[in-house]
Each structure stands twice: as structure tokens, then as C-alpha cells.
Amino acid sequence: VVRQGDVADLVQAADGFDALVNCTGLGARELAADPRVHAVAGHVIPYAPGPDASASGLPYVMDEAVDDLDTVCYIFPRRDLVVVGGSEVVDGDATVRPELVTRIRQRALALAPQLATREAGPVYVGLRPGRDAVRLERTLLPDGTPVVHNYGHGGGGFTLCWGCARDVGVMIQPDLLSIE
Structure with missing residues (x-):
């Protein structure tokens, strides 16, 4: 499901979803509180x-x-x-x-x-x-909702997107398969 709108943080973005993929690019500086972006x-x-x-x-x-x-x-x-x-x-x-x-x-x-x-x-x-290094990792929100972060590719986004998208799928798949 894709939902479009303004959000203040990742907790709000994940509201009502079983998992979240954070591909917010420059917005990750604020939404993921990442000063390295x-x-x-x-x-x-x-x-x-x-x-x-x-x-x-x-x-x-x-x-x-x-x-x-x-x-x-x-x-x-x-x-x-x-x-x-x-x-x-x-x-x-x-x-x-x-x-x-x-x-x-x-x-x-x-x-x-x-x-x-x-x-x-x-x-x-x-x-x-x-970013000094691409952020491609799985974390959990305070309520346990899994988040896979995928951003910070700089000028290499077009080149890296295929592999990173695959890795995001691999990282989030166990969470999605465990949903009842």
C-alpha cells in the first residue's frame, strides 16, 4: 500500500502498517533524525x-x-x-x-x-x-514495527537502486511472512 501525505516522523508514517520502507532521500535527515544526510x-x-x-x-x-x-x-x-x-x-x-x-x-x-x-x-x-555511507539497514520503531532504511546513495542512486531494492526485499520479507 502506498499512502501519500505529510508526516512528522517515522512513527507517524508507519501508523496502520505492518512494516515500513524508508526511502525518503533528503527527508531522512529529519524523518529518521539522521544528521549524516x-x-x-x-x-x-x-x-x-x-x-x-x-x-x-x-x-x-x-x-x-x-x-x-x-x-x-x-x-x-x-x-x-x-x-x-x-x-x-x-x-x-x-x-x-x-x-x-x-x-x-x-x-x-x-x-x-x-x-x-x-x-x-x-x-x-x-x-x-x-551520506558518508549508504544506509541500508533494518531497525524497529518503539512499538516494534520493522523499518528498512534505504537512502544516502548520492549520485550513484541510478546505479545502486537495483541491488538495494533487492536487499530491501530480502530484509523485509521475514517480517511480512510472519504477519497473520
Whole structure:
């Protein structure tokens, strides 16, 4: 069951449920009282697909090298566009930073020169939930309701979501199977 609304804490969120999965991202700082959560700004540049209207032929890249501007670069070819992005600025500012955009584009072109012939779309900046380590653990609320926490992936959320979702299922399954 999915219920949408405003809640003040995890106890309120779990009210009426047998278990809770906490994937609140940046909201976990308040809802889970986790001071280790911080906003990580990441730039995203969409590129048009190639002449054959696909992103085929482009590499899937995650460049882990870090330079003096703390930029990273990734290239995610999708069916109808190519997502290029990077940077992990830990300050919670969602302003486009031209110097970082230039560095990301330079890195992307070095990794996939064929991007030079494709049209780039507008740059977006998103705030991602960062943490010194991903929180993927099971806890209990004061009334015994199980909670599985899954947040703090930073810029790696797209990459990590598949495995973390599987782990959440494994962690919560015994609680759900024991419900009468």
C-alpha cells in the first residue's frame, strides 16, 4: 500500500502498517533524525540520440577519476536520449555552475567523441541524498514495527537502486511472512 501525505516522523508514517520502507532521500535527515544526510548537487546534460534515433553505439561510462573541481562524469545511453552528468558538490546549491558543465562536457567528449555530433539539451541540477555511507539497514520503531532504511546513495542512486531494492526485499520479507 502506498499512502501519500505529510508526516512528522517515522512513527507517524508507519501508523496502520505492518512494516515500513524508508526511502525518503533528503527527508531522512529529519524523518529518521539522521544528521549524516546531506544534499549533493549533480549536473545532468541530456544529449539527443544519434542519426538513427537511438543511443546505440555509445558506451555506458562511469568515470571515477576526480579532478580539482570534484567532478565525475557518467554517460548513460538510453533508448531515446543520452544522459551525461557529473559533479558532486556537497553544498546543497542547485545552481548551474558553468565551469563544471564545461568540465563535464570535456570529459564526456574525451570518453565518447561521437557526442560531438549530437545536440545537447538544457542543463539540469538535481539535489541527491548523500551520506558518508549508504544506509541500508533494518531497525524497529518503539512499538516494534520493522523499518528498512534505504537512502544516502548520492549520485550513484541510478546505479545502486537495483541491488538495494533487492536487499530491501530480502530484509523485509521475514517480517511480512510472519504477519497473520
